[in-house]
Amino acid sequence: MSSTTTDTASSVDVVLIGGGVMSATLGVLLRQLQPDWSISTFERLDNVAEESSDAWNNAGTGHSALCELNYTPQQADGSVDISKAVAVNEAFQISRQFWSYLVEAGLIANPRDFITPVPHMSFVWGEANTEFLRKRYEALSAHPLFEGMEYSEDPAQMAQWMPLVMQNRTAGQKLAVTRSLNGTDVNYGALTSLLFGYLASTPASTLHTKHDVLDVTKGKDGLWHVLVQDLRLNTQRMVKARFVFIGSGGGALSLLQKSGIPESRGVGGFPVSGQFLRCKNPDIIAQHHAKVYGKASVGAPPMSVPHLDTRVINGQRALLFGPYAGFSTRFLKHGSLMDLPKSVNGGNLGAMLAVARDNWPLTKYLIQQVMQSNDERMNALREFVPDAKPEDWELVTAGQRVQIIKKDPKKGGVLQFGTEVVASQDGSIAALLGASPGASTAAPIMLTVLKKCFADKLPEWDAKLKAIVPSYGQTLANNAALSKELREKTTQALKLQD
DSSP: OOOBOOOOOSEEEEEEEOOSHHHHHHHHHHHHHOTTSOEEEEOSSSSSSOSTTSGGGSOOBOOOSSSOGGGSOBOTTSOBOOHHHHHHHHHHHHHHHHHHHHHHTTSSSOGGGTEEEOOEEEEEESHHHHHHHHHHHHHHHTSGGGTTOEEEOOHHHHHHHOHHHHTTOOTTOOEEEEEETTOEEEOHHHHHHHHHHHHHTSTTEEEESSEEEEEEEEOTTSSEEEEEEETTTTEEEEEEEEEEEEOOGGGHHHHHHHHTOGGGTTOEEEEEEEEEEEEOOHHHHTTOOSEEEOOOOTTOOGGGOOEEEEEEETTEEEEEEEEEEEOOSOSSTTSOTTHHHHHOOTTTHHHHHHHHHHOHHHHHHHHHHHHOOHHHHHHHHHTTOTTOOGGGEEEEEEEEEEEEEEEETTTEEEEEOSEEEEEOTTSSEEEEEEOTTGGGGHHHHHHHHHHHHOGGGHHHHHHHHHHHSTTTTSOGGGOHHHHHHHHHHHHHHTTOOO
């Protein structure tokens, strides 16, 4: 959605920078918790959700660690560590609770406009990988958050679960797969538009698209001074705010640096772009109904785990394979080639050089990905779809992701995967940095923002937060009964019975 509002308020309670799912989630949460606060959102592009939140700029996976093997690393002794998977799954359950509240409160009319049940599967081949997947299954299936997970090494069973993957596959190959029917496909672009649609309809809330935030500085009056340029009229104005959230994806780093808060010092970013092969043949699309994840190549970043994904976008089935990683100095898909060079300063240069020194496998992997031919991309696809033909697939460019680089006392600098909230000590400004699991965990991430920035308000908001997220203040991982109760409740509210 876009906005042509001419509101010129010079002072608001909250400024949200970026029209993605993170700003939308925080805005809706704050509207529920504090209905009298004024909220202004500024987005540089023509519409909201045109960067990472757009349906074609991500894989749409409801990241719940049901199929993503990078969340369950194998240890030196052969055991599988599921702690990260448990944390990711619980985070997604919080998002499901938040979305269910919005549906039950009538703020979202039809959950099928943004979320669809799609089985999640993990697929491996070879003796060592099969042994790994079996151990992973044994560890996860015993946990209440992963109830109902299935495992098979039977080719006939696998052919029922994923016929396109098994069709004309070489006989005798050692294969294994896990399946969970609790998986989902999420159109985060549609969700973002629904959230902003509600937010913009409420009093004291404005949405400004085609507005570029140029600077964020702390004024002597104790307020944040946000310099905004109207790209339609080519005019500038200053908006003052008590609280600022920078949720502009890869663009968040430069604005965080401009804020001058001590917490921003030494933080850098490493951009990684992505591409997918998108199926053009409706007959092939109809043969597959799952998100099938494999194992990442050695040296590949977590966001580059290969997967064959059923998508449901605006009611239409689609099929994607990828991602194929690439490199660009842009921090946003619609960004500038100068984004990376401009982000380097005296505070983060050492950390960035240390990361470059210590991450040669990643550098080598990205070079290989950038240099690969279409034949090489098709060969990677044929590991999942043996009969894949080039004429049935087209290459599409997805969104940009910026991984976090931070100072480290031992290594000089480390490259971090995941997401992180960086907030000022007084809680008056916060920024979200990082990538996957990203949008899937928007609700718990924004609860983290509330804890970091509005600690004094939490006692007052406690009852409402528990109404929005019934597990708030509890841990689902240690409460099998509550976990099952809320999974069933959210399944019904979100119409996830297939």
